[in-house]
Amino acid sequence: MPVRTLLERVLALFAVDRRVLALAFARMADGIGNSFLIVVIPLYVGSDIIGGATFGLEEAMIIGIILSLFGFLNSSFQPLTGRLSDRKGKRKLFILIGLAGLAVTNLTYVFAQTYAQLVLIRGLQGISVAFIIPASVALVNELATTGDRGGNMGVYNTFRLIGFGAGPVAAGTVVNLGPYTLPGGATVTGYDAAFYVATAAAILSYLLVTVLITDPESTNANAGADLSIDVFDRSGSKLFDPIFTLGVASLFMATAIALFATIQPQINDRLGQGATWFGLQFAGFVIAQILLQTPIGRACDRYGRRPFIVGGMILLIPSTLVQGFVPTSETMFLARLVQGIAGAMVFAPALALAGDLAGEGESGSKLSVLTMAFGFGIAIGPLSSGALVGYGFAAPFVFGTVLATLGAILVYTQVEETLEATAPVPVVGDD
Template sequence: MGNLLRRVVAQFDVDRRVLTLAFARMADGIGNSFLIIVIPLYVTSDAVGGATFGLEEAMIIGVILSLFGFLNSSAQPFTGRLSDRLGKRKPFILIGLGGLAATNLAYVFADSYLSLLAIRGLQGVSVAFIVPASIALVNELATSQDRGGNMGVYNTFRLIGFGAGPIAAGAVVNLGPYALPNGASISGFDAAFGLATVTALISYLLVSVLITDPDGTKANAGADLSIPIRDRSGPNLLDPIFTLGVASLFMAAAIALFSTIQPQVNARLEQGATWFGLQFAAFIIAQVALQTPIGRACDRYGRRPFIVTGMVLLIPTTLVQGFLTSSLLMFLARLSQGIAAAMVFAPSLALAGDLAGEGESGSKLSVLTMAFGYGIAIGPLSSGALIPYGFHAPFVFGTVLAVLGTILVYTQIEETLESTATVPVVGDD
């Protein structure tokens, strides 16, 4: 096992702890993304009842799923800042993974809408302990010469887990009930919740045994919860990390527009659920394929060229989706949109990591992860509100956000690497 791990580490050329953390996040990502598919099925099953507070089932599902994102994103600046103050990353990750395992198991005993809402809310808070501390740990284990590559490897495996979970979830539920050796059986839902619990426990074990905080991590007791908006020391109007956060929010919202309008997409393209699934997955496929090479490339050529070019590419790849009538072309558009996001995400985290001072990684990088989470939550709500005005309306809205984000990063972001190879930037002379 040790020799295998060393060979894998050599292949990806990252710190062993970064790769271990990537594998741990892949495992918990599988379990957490399981629930995106399983919870709606569980809500509409006979296993759940109780007070609905006047809401339809579809709205209850939306509230349960959205609560996770809003609580997760809202709590990240606080957990990130607290981990900076204490100078600890591993304990925060373990607290989050422990909470995730416990809440995954709690679904087995949930039989009311209110209990599902409470459990999903606690999961959002649990994951808020994991994300800023994990990103901060990756940042502190890296240097300016390999930070992008480390971020790329971490995100690649995390996204593999996130993409694999929904694929397996439906099959696990539908193949139930499962017979046990003692003659009893468990339902497909209980099996899915059990598997999600196991994946969180695997992550907990990996982090417990193989992860240590970097020796250089220092407590920052003077850290506060403020997020600077103005650039206090540089030549631009806006703080670069705040700018990257706003651009990440716009990018995430533009990408997430697609997720809640499946009936309208399928009707317009005259396609079935299989094509929609492929189009939805195209974004993740591009991310998995490109996060690591782009992360490494930005260590050589600089962060800014990739961020700007990715935001520019986001504009046409978002707009065109509102006017396509071909399933294959929609797949290619989503794939191209994923390429655009891959060019932005790892280099943005690397740039923010370059700017984070000693003991600030958790708080600085949580700005980006928080903003991305809010964008993922806002996008579906926006498309649902705008689709009555025409199929093109949500995508025009997303395009406007992409344009604004491009203007922000082009005018407010400076390169952070002291010396880089030459690479053209879209819009540069």
């Protein structure tokens, strides 16, 4: 089958601009490489390769700092990079800067020998990814229209999550099968091989963006834009700005979702299960996201954004609470799966609604409010559950339920629908 015919069939299947699909594949590639490091870095820190001063900290604490630093720096810099991409009107340039930084830092791990060097490298990676996320989401938003924005966001998030989910599975295999003997007789450790794979993934993503992505003609520089985020609604019809409200809801949702990750020993002990079951339960959320992001995104283009966002936040309440009380591994997996459905109902429609509200040249800054908030939630969730589980197994999940309830109330009372009528079925084209 000719490549052009195959591409046309794929485009028809997903019904998106070909540049959105290319960007989604690029994000899938860098997602594989970046998520590789979630598995590899803790193993690398615990190996004999890394030494140096520990600053009085335990090894586990250093691992936590290295992993969480990425999320906090990434989220903190997103409003700044999003606004800068608005000012310049150059989405592609910012994505390439971030991917280049990611490729260089992935390779730098090969030469790292101390804990301090790992902290520095991971911090630089967080800043690099902060260039990628707001510009990517803004680009998808600007390539879409009101009638297909949800579907475009859904496709983009689906492929990104596929990459993020596949990376950790492959990473463990690459490390465990090392060392590798090269044709010339040289050997490469499993760790170095994993870093080379992550570097290659970032380079592949860079090439895909370079060759296949162009900024839309409608993207204009907004040099007069400031760095402020509206908290209160300027129209006076609501108390809070709708995009700020969606950001707060995204923060609460991500925190509730991420509570699960830190307390693996307590979960396994309570349910009498091993690591395999925990892995399946952890993956349940991602599986639901991958399967439902695109169809829910399409549906919100036709039936409206708000019903899905409100419904997802409401569904998040029982699916979070029940995790503190489930008696079996199977019911915990089911709870995580339902929680994933709730997340899928919120994320793509929320991005689409924020995109509807973003003015010309504001996509980077407006949508970065949501991506920043989600990133902070993913970082805060594990810290919260680690602190709260000492008060009882259910305590972290009760905390997450309270946040989900507050988020649902905020969305229900402060966010209005942006689609006035049923949107037409989008026509697939190049632009």
